[in-house]
Amino acid sequence: QVQLVESGGGLVQAGDSLRLSCTASVPTFSTWVMGWFRQAPGKEREFVAATNPRGTNTYYADSMKGRFTISRDNAKNSMFLQIDSLKPEDTAVYYCARTLTYGSRWHADFGPWGQGTQVTVSS
8 A cells, every 4th residue: 555654844934944755655656756735724735846756857836936846865765845935825734646647737636645744834
């Protein structure tokens, strides 16, 4: 059974940085297109970024370009999301998931999902 575990979230102040991690329980992780989403209270799950299996190609939601950086380390079955200059509006639960459709930004194309990691940014 595939298991994805996110970590690295927390309570931070505006302007801080965080590095979120997503670790997979299966060795086939290195063959997966992976992505990050986030979901704020009362809002729909929102695409953040995704990466091809080797980590050599990435794409971002237009609103996430500049402060968000996705990367991966297949030797560690892990993917990362660096978030710089955090803003209160970045407060959300951040999720990682796999997709079979490189280029997709639609949450229905992604899964399975991890349990998420909470990021809370205070002003």
